[in-house]
Amino acid sequence: MSTTGETTKRPGKAPAGERVADWADGRLGVYTLAKANMRKIFPDHWSFMLGEVCLYSFIIIILTGVYLTLFFHPSMAEVTYHGAYVPMQGVHMSEAYASTLDISFDVRGGLLMRQIHHWAALVFLVGMFVHMMRVFFTGAFRKPREINWLFGFLLLVLGMFTGFTGYSLPDDLLSGTGLRFMEGAILSIPVVGTYIAMFLFGGEFPGTEIIPRFFVIHVLLLPGIMLGLVVAHLILVFYHKHTQFAGPGRTEKNVVGMPLLPVYMGKAGGFFFLVFGIISVIAATVTINPIWVLGPYRPDQVSTNAQPDWYMGFSEGLIRAMPGWEIVLPGGYTLALGVLIPLMIFPLVLAAIAVYPFVEAWVTGDKREHHILDRPRNAPTRTAFGAAWIALYFVCLVGGGNDLWATHFHLSINAITWFVRIGFFVVPVLTFIVTKRICLGLQRRDREKVLHGRESGIIKRLPHGEFIEVHEPLSQEQLHTLTAHEQYKPLEIGPEVDENGVTRKVGPVQKLRARLSRGYYGEGNQIPKPTPEEYKELTSGHGH
Numbered sequence: 001m002s003t004t005g006e007t008t009k010r011p012g013k014a015p016a017g018e019r020v021a022d023w024a025d026g027r028l029g030v031y032t033l034a035k036a037n038m039r040k041i042f043p044d045h046w047s048f049m050l051g052e053v054c055l056y057s058f059i060i061i062i063l064t065g066v067y068l069t070l071f072f073h074p075s076m077a078e079v080t081y082h083g084a085y086v087p088m089q090g091v092h093m094s095e096a097y098a099s100t101l102d103i104s105f106d107v108r109g110g111l112l113m114r115q116i117h118h119w120a121a122l123v124f125l126v127g128m129f130v131h132m133m134r135v136f137f138t139g140a141f142r143k144p145r146e147i148n149w150l151f152g153f154l155l156l157v158l159g160m161f162t163g164f165t166g167y168s169l170p171d172d173l174l175s176g177t178g179l180r181f182m183e184g185a186i187l188s189i190p191v192v193g194t195y196i197a198m199f200l201f202g203g204e205f206p207g208t209e210i211i212p213r214f215f216v217i218h219v220l221l222l223p224g225i226m227l228g229l230v231v232a233h234l235i236l237v238f239y240h241k242h243t244q245f246a247g248p249g250r251t252e253k254n255v256v257g258m259p260l261l262p263v264y265m266g267k268a269g270g271f272f273f274l275v276f277g278i279i280s281v282i283a284a285t286v287t288i289n290p291i292w293v294l295g296p297y298r299p300d301q302v303s304t305n306a307q308p309d310w311y312m313g314f315s316e317g318l319i320r321a322m323p324g325w326e327i328v329l330p331g332g333y334t335l336a337l338g339v340l341i342p343l344m345i346f347p348l349v350l351a352a353i354a355v356y357p358f359v360e361a362w363v364t365g366d367k368r369e370h371h372i373l374d375r376p377r378n379a380p381t382r383t384a385f386g387a388a389w390i391a392l393y394f395v396c397l398v399g400g401g402n403d404l405w406a407t408h409f410h411l412s413i414n415a416i417t418w419f420v421r422i423g424f425f426v427v428p429v430l431t432f433i434v435t436k437r438i439c440l441g442l443q444r445r446d447r448e449k450v451l452h453g454r455e456s457g458i459i460k461r462l463p464h465g466e467f468i469e470v471h472e473p474l475s476q477e478q479l480h481t482l483t484a485h486e487q488y489k490p491l492e493i494g495p496e497v498d499e500n501g502v503t504r505k506v507g508p509v510q511k512l513r514a515r516l517s518r519g520y521y522g523e524g525n526q527i528p529k530p531t532p533e534e535y536k537e538l539t540s541g542h543g544h
């Protein structure tokens, strides 16, 4: 485009790089694209790296997954093992298990690739979890980012199931136990459960179909959908521009930070290798999923200490803690509530995350765009909900690993089960209350700091003998940051009877909304931030 004219005028040939760029520009319009985006500004904060951790671990998973696919045989045909691992010589097993043993002991770099793949999957899911928390606690999900929140939520759920299908592939005793767990859960669904299980397994459990089917789902279907979603997710991050924390010069209309090229790209590139390097070091030194210790899957056996990967532990905990209730309906039909209820709670807990942005927008009635992030303390109710959700998740996780807690800490398994049963209801409520109080306490401290300055730790003795602590005034920058947040007023529904005695109908939904709004922003649920008048009065002399 623009440079083509210049290059024809210049004697001799343009440098090779320029010619390639011109060639590409003629076909793809890269100059216009680059001009518009190369100087795009990204704000800086350590927590904005978490999305990158997800992205880079996802790339690492794909790279190592392709390598594993070259050697893995997704077949349940029976073979006799004759590979390098001597203790298994002559053992009957599925081809899937035998090929995973081969990957571990005979394929060059195979074990390292398996370990990187598995560790990267764990890091990927931790990354998504923590990234989601960052977005949640800072309110980055608010308008216009609700759809991107939903894309992210889908990525989290799909990531969990991709992981599950992945660790089911080697057909070892642990993965088979996980599949049995899944079959049991499906069978508990009334009316259609048996049909779905038969359809999925291609007949009775375990059959010979499930591994080949999971293979296609694992290497093609789910990662394909996820790849599309990741691209859409990043396009939306680009399109909306990144959020930023409050600070001097930062408004809802600008972004203060570094340009994409060269600064951000340089940092991002380096960070990719850092993530890759750290995962590789862990994978090279810490064993994960040693399938040779567990042996091939046999439906009549179960491995002790059978644990799912951490992200599935929460669903396992729900099942382990649930009493084994069963109802036999007339006609001899059994309703396995002990499995069905946890199976229903599992998506409900996840769905609570998906819908949260819409619930909060409904409670606040706020239709404006938000590009400045909240400090978690300034949204105490939201922060408390988030903390309660995490607490619930961890209580269930304890339930999922009840056998490990029992053996490692010499506890009774029944005591742990009862802890989880009671904790499921009590711990989130306590967490909610405590978190909210902490947030309000921090708000009070911020108020104090703004009005009275920072406690310097310097004690002075006045001429008349009194001791005082010197308070240092905050800088303008700090004052701005501590007072930049907005404080909503709770929603009022007004009197139900007007001045003429006419009753106005106020529906239960409106009443609920007003109650929730008071819970978020009513008296005692946020500490009023200092007004300029208060600040002036306190700081205009009088020895402060």
Ligand code: HEM
Residues within 6 Å of the ligand: 047, 048, 049, 050, 051, 052, 054, 055, 056, 058, 128, 129, 131, 132, 135, 140, 141, 145, 148, 149, 150, 151, 152, 153, 155, 156, 230, 233, 237, 241, 242, 243, 244
């Ligand atoms: C494959 C998984 C994911 C990848 C690769 C990914 C990647 C990213 C990246 C690179 C950013 C910009 C940097 C940052 O803010 O950290 C971002 C922002 C964002 N992500 Fe994700 N993310 C993933 C999963 C999720 C999940 C699970 C959620 C929430 C449920 C989510 C919600 C968001 C939102 C709302 C933003 C915009 C935040 C802002 O502008 O402040 N993402 N994501």
Ligand code: HEM
Residues within 6 Å of the ligand: 061, 062, 064, 065, 066, 068, 069, 072, 100, 103, 114, 117, 118, 121, 124, 159, 162, 163, 165, 166, 167, 168, 169, 170, 218, 219, 220, 223, 226, 288, 289
């Ligand atoms: C988000 C995406 C993915 C996650 C979370 C994931 C996770 C996993 C996990 C945890 C395992 C068990 C590893 C083990 O200990 O043996 C596994 C196995 C496997 N994965 Fe993935 N994976 C993902 C994507 C992919 C992709 C894109 C491919 C191929 C292109 C792939 C190919 C394989 C193969 C062939 C196996 C079986 C071999 C083995 O178990 O070592 N995976 N995956």
